[in-house]
Amino acid sequence: MTWVPDACTLPTVEQPLRVAEFDRLFADHLVAADRADPQTVELVLGADSHDSAADLIARESGCCSFFTFTLAEPANGHLRLRIQVPPTQTAVLDALADRLHR
Template identity: 50%
Template sequence: MAWVPQSCTLPTEEQPLRVAEFDTLFVDALVRVERPARVRARLVLDAAAEPAARELAARETSCCSFFTFTFEHDETGRLLMDVAVLEAHVPVLDALVARAAGART
C-alpha cells in the first residue's frame, strides 16, 4: 500500500481493494511498461482489457485527481494507457510503475 498517497480520498478500507484491481489488470493484461518521461508512464495492455482499464482509470481519477489517464491504440491494436502526474506526485507514479513491473515477473 506504499504507493497510495495521503491525498487519495478513497476510504482507507477500500484502498486494498483498489490496489487489488490494479494488480489484476497488470497480471491479466499488461504486455509491458514504458517510461517515456519522468512524469508519465505508459502501460501497454491487451486490447481486450480496454473496458476494465477505462473504468478503473475513471474511478481512480475520482479519488486521486492528480492522475491523468489517456488511452489510444498502437499499430498492433494493443491498448496504450498513459498515466501522467505533476512533478510533486512522481513518487506515486514510480511506485505504480514498480508494482506493474513486479506483476510481470
C-alpha cells in the first residue's frame, strides 16, 4: 500500500481492508469505467450498488478528504460515480484506477 498518501488519516492497519472494499465494489458492480482526465475517473455501477457505494465513499471521504466523490442516482439501471482528485493526488487516482479490473 505504498501509494496511500500521507494525507490519509485511516489507520495503517485498516488501509488494506479499505482497498479490499473498493476491490469488492468494483468486482461486484462495475459495468464500465472511463478515465476522463488525469484527475477524474467516471464509473458506471449496477443500480443495486447504491447503498454499498454510498457507505464506502462516505467513509473514504472521512479519511482522505482530497477525494471528491459524486454519486448520481440510478438511471437506466445504472449508477454513476465520479471520482476526482486535485493535481497533487493523481498518483492516488492512478493506483485506484489500476484496481478497477482486477
